[in-house]
Amino acid sequence: MSAFKSLKDHFQTIDNFAHLHAICGWDAAAMMPSGGNEARSRAMAELSVHVHSLKTQPQLAEWFDKASDESLSVDEVAQLREMKRNWQMSNIIPKELVEASSLAGSKCEHAWRTQRTNNDWQGFAKNWQPVVALSQEEAQIRAQATGLSPYDAMLGIYEPGTSSEALTHTFDNVKQWLPNLIDQVIEKQSKESIILPSGTFDTSKQKALGLEIMKLLQFDFTHGRLDESVHPFCGGVPTDVRLTTRYDENEFMQSLMGIVHETGHARYEQGLPKALAGNPSGTARSMGIHESQSLFFEMQMGRSAPFIHHLSQSAAKHFPEHDAQLFESSNLNKLYTRVKKDFIRVDADELTYPAHVILRFEIERDLINGNISYQDVPELWDSKMQSYLGLSTAGNFKNGCMQDIHWTDGSFGYFPSYTLGAMYAAQFMAAMKKTVDVDAVLRSGELTPIFDWLSSNIWSKGSLLTTDELVKQATGETLNAEHFKQHLMNRYL
């Protein structure tokens, strides 16, 4: 057997175990009763250890050596590159550091759930200091192995090929126009009248409405499900994608748009190349590209006037007992594009969201590169919030630097993906509009041409191309944040 074939078989084995992890992870979030947690955690930890041992088996180095001399097709070269990237990711960091980081992260995250509620920065900082120190150590090791700066090496886990220099440049540009744009939009919206949801929205009706919209979005129900969990996510495996949402009886809008968002993630997974199933080259390109699909669904399609018209009609049908004025397109449109300066990223609207991300990017970049200390973070947070959104978080840790889970377990380098995703989504829409009459398609309710474009340009490519190649082939250029700016100005001004 060729070394390349041996590698493919081995990564298929790894994927088989990853499948079990994905399903049991979904189950833990969506199905498992509380008493099942201890045994489940032990079983999942055992599985992680086994997968790690598969990824670090000594014969892999030999196979990678040999495979590089074998005659491979262009696609196979890409497959080899992605297997190697995956392998290197798992082998760069010494086992002891992986274990120490995992332990410190778990401890910090666990305590954070209470400390955040209590606004207890001092208590949190004690657990967070080792998390930061171990992440810095990890970043140093990754930097040495890749020749990148420490923070860029961390970015590479989520966004291979992205540099903080390019990101800084892009985000600095955003910072020049965004705060002013936000002010203009808030001023404009302050004169609008709006009807807010009131009364009770039965969750079983919300579910029926969500399923109807998933059908409109051509979610494949023979390869996936919709369920409930406290923190909505898109899990499972490409042949069986598990979406979750959370229903609030007091309103239907957040869950509904959450389902649109997760359906974007889900269709990307469902649309990945079947021929590369089980291989790293057949998985999603990056976190940013993944988010570009969910945000294409949520922001580009989902908040467009013709799509909101569909939501309006469906919602009115499912909630006949409510005042029909609430569901009118013009009102839903206002509700879904409301802009507000606020503290919490996960609740932020489309327009203020980038400010939340840029702030985090700047802080984590300087932290991981060792230019600031973890103790500087609250003050930096406050001053940046003041400058980008005009809000002070002095002394307000729970709604400031303690609000996110990401940093508690050392996931530094993840945050930029959200805004990269928003930017790519806008760029994809601009490119799509050159060949597809998107508004007419959205009005028609038969959205196949949109999905055909996404499928052939993004989903079916898996990780065969680099992000830059993927975006360039799809849109004629690499990342160009101008499309995002234009999109925001068109929608909000």
Place this chain on the structure above:
Amino acid sequence: MSAFKSLKDHFQTIDNFAHLHAICGWDAAAMMPSGGNEARSRAMAELSVHVHSLKTQPQLAEWFDKASDESLSVDEVAQLREMKRNWQMSNIIPKELVEASSLAGSKCEHAWRTQRTNNDWQGFAKNWQPVVALSQEEAQIRAQATGLSPYDAMLGIYEPGTSSEALTHTFDNVKQWLPNLIDQVIEKQSKESIILPSGTFDTSKQKALGLEIMKLLQFDFTHGRLDESVHPFCGGVPTDVRLTTRYDENEFMQSLMGIVHETGHARYEQGLPKALAGNPSGTARSMGIHESQSLFFEMQMGRSAPFIHHLSQSAAKHFPEHDAQLFESSNLNKLYTRVKKDFIRVDADELTYPAHVILRFEIERDLINGNISYQDVPELWDSKMQSYLGLSTAGNFKNGCMQDIHWTDGSFGYFPSYTLGAMYAAQFMAAMKKTVDVDAVLRSGELTPIFDWLSSNIWSKGSLLTTDELVKQATGETLNAEHFKQHLMNRYL
């Protein structure tokens, strides 16, 4: 580390992977969309291979050798015995035979689903011949390793310690009185008037009713769930037991009593000794003892007059739109104890069920011991059905020897467990009544004294005792089928 401790750790690792298998297996039956099947099957097969490799690692033999010389407590000796039994079960059969049997079984079972519908004995026999031959080969190997007869060695997989000689003796006795008893009861019941369910029974109401009865039965919902599947079962793990049922809109009775049955299985699992979690000695004693718990719930408690009174009240409450006469205790009682000679085991009532099992036991015993050929089975089936239940299955293969899944994949030796379970259940009830006023407890609706007895005598013992020891400690004697006979005569005459 002592060899005993090494073994315990190793079996905990095996159990961790078994946990993933149990949850993903439940998911495949209760949650998974059809398109997820291929990748899931591959992942589960990979997991099975891994678990098998863990169970057959060479160092285990050495550890078992050493551990037998270590100084162990009485409980630890039992733990060692069960680990060794588990290990031997997995190591007796050569890998090639395991694979050949698995392949032949899958092929036969898959084709059987269509062949049964088409009453195609000839087609089935072609696939079944190798299944029988490979099972005979397996039985020979197990016989050589254990010193038992081939069929007894297969019995030992499901009912360690049970011999076909003892079973034959017990069942021959049943055959002397059962056919006549069945005739008497049918004659008696023919004079009764009865109200049958009619109209529609909303499945969400059936579910609410089922959950209410599970609460009455003190199912622990922090360690389990109720869901739906085509073939109801009790799966999951002891800390997270996954029950399933199937609802029929045309009647509520079968699903309801099915839930009572599966809750019996579930409470056994939930009640297994926590200190031995993850060890073979902490698992259920045998298939027959497992079934004794489900049948204790379904037959001993579930079909008793005071329990049916609770069902009556709950059902009437959940279905107020139906004629209240249907739910009257006296009517439900008649419905739930109706006796009918019929072809299908899984639909059989309590009284005719043993006839179905004895017939299968006699055929599979002679088949595995090589005294008859697979080609003789239809004729034997017909003649035994005629003699035990007065029904002919000549030419009616689908409702005769092709009706069960068990033989299609080579699970020879399993069938006796059903009737052993019924017999043990009756014996446990007779013993319990010596110290617990069972009727008064059932009437009160606070069933704790019953569960306390089951917990201390059965559930908490796991596999620390042999079946004979367990039953003797609980009831003062080993299996005594007289209790079952008395129970049937009390209930049905």
